[in-house]
Amino acid sequence: xxxxxxxxxxxxxFCEMIKEEFDKExxxxxxxxxxxxxxxxxxxxxxxxNEYVPSMILLDLDKNDEATNVKLIAPERDFEDIYExxxxxxxxxSE
Numbered sequence: 001x002x003x004x005x006x007x008x009x010x011x012x013x014f015c016e017m018i019k020e021e022f023d024k025e026x027x028x029x030x031x032x033x034x035x036x037x038x039x040x041x042x043x044x045x046x047x048x049x050n051e052y053v054p055s056m057i058l059l060d061l062d063k064n065d066e067a068t069n070v071k072l073i074a075p076e077r078d079f080e081d082i083y084e085x086x087x088x089x090x091x092x093x094s095e
């Protein structure tokens with residue numbers, strides 16, 4: 001099963017925009033507020049050297065709920081605008 005994890009922050013207009021686009025495209029996602037999931041997000045930042053939001057983890061869960069094929073997607077590193085980020089997610093989900 002393919003999973004989209006979205007790191008967001010309260011009050012972030014770009015985070016709201018990407019969530020709206022995901023909803024329009026019927027893309028299911030797990031939202032992680034970076035303040036509530038601070039340690040988890042810190043690991044993401046260390047791995048990507050990028051602390052901007054909205055950021056995403058795209059992964060496959062196998063039958064044992066083990067994560068495989070993990071992709072870390074960060075703004076300004078992997079996409080320039082919200083629509084490009086949504087396009088990356090759509091492509092991943094269609095593979």
